[in-house]
Amino acid sequence: MTAGPRPTNSEAAGLVAGFALWSLAFLALYGGHGTLCAFEAEGGTDARAVLLGIWTTILIAQAALILWFARRWRASPAELRFIRLVSLVLAIAAMAATVWTGLPVATLTLC
């Protein structure tokens, strides 16, 4: 009889990891914008500083993900090479997407 299932299904999660972080950034910036501007109007927090903080934190997380995926891809066994390569490409693309969609936070009038 063959061995039980190998735990390679978790490799598939790598395919969505990069853009999951992009989604998080997108939702946090979009949702945070309205809420923070309401607070700022009441003399509360500095909306731009908080949004830039969120943006930068997620970008750092994405950079770390890219480094991890790159290392993982170089050490891949043959049967996992494809999925790890695609995961790496997607992580890089997702970081570029986060830079692009978050740019208005740094450049436009906020509230």
Next chain:
Amino acid sequence: MSEAAHNEALDLHHELEPLYSPPRTRFGFLAATNHSIVGIRFMVTAIAFFLIGGVLAMLMRAQLAGPDTQFLDPGQYAQVFTMHGTVMMFLFAIPMIEGFALYMLPKLLGSRDLAFPRLSAFGYWCYLFGGLILLTALLLGVAPDSGWFMYTPLASKPFSPGINSDIWLVGITVVEISAVCAAIEFMVTVLKVRTGGMALGKMPLLAWYLWVTSAMMLVGFPPLILGSIMLEVERAFGLPFFDPGGGGDPLLWQHLFWLFGHPEVYIIFLPAAGVVSTLLPVFAGRPLVGYAWIVAALIAQAFLSFGLWVHHMFTTGIPHLSLAFFSAASLLVVVPTAVQVFAWLATLLKGRPRLELPMLWLYGFFFIFVSGGLTGVMVAVVPFDWQVHDTHFIVAHLHYVLVGGFVFPVLAGLYYWMPQFIGRRGDQGLGRLAFWLIFVGFNLTFMIMHLTGLLGMPRRVYTYAEGLGWEIPNLVSSIGGFVMTIGFALVVIDILVQWRFAAISPRNPWKAGTLEWAMPTPAPAYNFASQPHVTAREPMADEGDLPAKLATGGGYLPGHRGGQRDTLGVDGVTGEPEQVILLPGPTYLPLVTAATITGAALCFLFGIYWGAALLALGVLCCGLRWLWDTGLRHEPEPIDAGLGKLLLPHPAVAQSPGWWGMIFTLVFDATFFASLLFGYLFLWTIAPNWPPPAYIEPAPVIAALTALALGLSAFAAYRAVAANTRSDAGGTRLWLIVTGLASFAATAGLIAIPVFLAPSPTEHAYGAAVLMLAAYGALHSGLTAVGAGFVSLRLARGFLSPRRSLDLRNLALFGTYAGASGAAILAAVHLMPLVGSL
């Protein structure tokens, strides 16, 4: 093939064909679950709805051909344009994709059927019955008339007092059940139900496209289903979710609708792009350039398409910075689309393209879809969108995208796979004539419509006055529309002629490399007499004698084992064979369940609420009966799967399709819940007329006890799993009883919220939203309680053992989800008023 091999193949065929076919009784066809039969039913029904949608389009073009036309009155016109959009989007495009994927996926993946054949059949009946509700309304003159997007307040009771909007909300929700079933079905099928050796990197690109599309359907449809339920209960019971006077907000509907609606465009486009990626290399005579890049592009596209929904709402007064986010994402989504387009162009440049009929349709796709994409870039720019919003420019843009991006590839695919469907391939003359009529007719209709829009003609007006400069463009559009219609009529005639008179097709007539051509045409009910071991992306090119080898039983699972339908299950990433999936045979249960759901929906529609409740209980009974048939009552022996593999049947394997089915069902469920929480928070923070007159009565003891019961329920379910692993039947039973009682207590605690603690749901949207949240939580806890009782019964009847533990593991998963979502509900309901009243 030698005579002996030929006879061997014939013997296998005669054994397998009746096993995988529906029973040959008078009503046996109603019990069919075979994916080819259900897939063809889906596609034929979808084409019938396409023709109905086309007739509605012609009615509109006849009306708009000249100024001040009285062919249709405003009410009729509203029904016609609403039904045209509804039919084309919900009853043609999505079901066509479902049908195509149902039919094609197992063939592409080298398997015998899908993961859950009964679910596919159930989906078909829901689609048919939901579609018939809408069609009947159209024939009776009470069709929906508030636009295919059902914007509130137009679709709300005060402005649409008739039954029309209710028909849309109820009918489309029944249809959407089929989409959700299909999404779960395809997610699991692509992950687990492939043939041996088919690692993700060797999977046909079309399967990748359909997999990503399924994932998008799984998280794209819940917001719309939620919105439809909310609007229907607002209309039926006066819960003011979208009424600003009662603390609701019409914009919430737009958010929920377009959270579905924009990804929907890509849900429609991606499978069509998958068809392009499949056909193009065949006719270019070389493998597609950039396989890995295309896989990456389409996953990126799926994510990005969920960040675009507000670009349908640029004129609703949303803050400028928010618009900038969505404008940026709308421009960004062009990049993965362009990656695919350039990969296709590179393949054409490096190959030697043959201008066969399917390729002609692909060239038409390129021209029209790229044009639509370019106008899409224009409307992604906010100031331009403000200028053309709600004009015929948008009508032209969306038709270029949808007809170019879906209908043309579908027609290419139809001609390409015609030998698969009917076993014949005929002359291409009539098809070429049809192509040119449709291509010219389409551009005549919609190219000039951009100008009509720029000249200021708004959408959805039933007529227009003379002297505005709109007469000639509209007349040209109408003429083009009728030319296009003649083209579509020719396609139908061509299909009928080929089906009846064309020559028998040779096997693999286009010299393609994918596995669907490794079987006889038309495809037999069982697909493969034995399943291949795949070592390359194009197995047919890799192994010339593959069809003969498979037909004579030279692959995995040759023939059948004791009259049981089965197929191979693999590791999701590597494609290593892992289990033998036992498939169910024909059954009337999908039909009965779908009919019961439709009955409940109709009772609700006509205000017979006791009937709806009774039938809802009937649906639960059908579901339990359905689940009773799964699993085994004995300890299975490993099965000789061929090619040296000895595998366990799926009920004894940890990562069986049922386990993954539960995971993806919960993904759908969690998206639904996230949409509900979003609605609650949106109303709380954005809607006018807040704060509400009263918040929930503080009840910390009830809240704490409910939370405790939720936690205990999940904990006990896991203890039951652990006890079962130790072969401790008594312990398993005990922990199941604790699970059931704790879930029951949690249900009571959640029901107490709207009954005793919350303000009236009809006075303010706050009370309405609290009711929805509590009802959601109570439903899940209640189902956990029912599940615990059901699994106890299964335990007593011998369905469970340490190895056969799926029921328990799935109950624990569901119970954990019910506990987590219940805790979030308790926090939202009991804690938020404390913050809000600070």
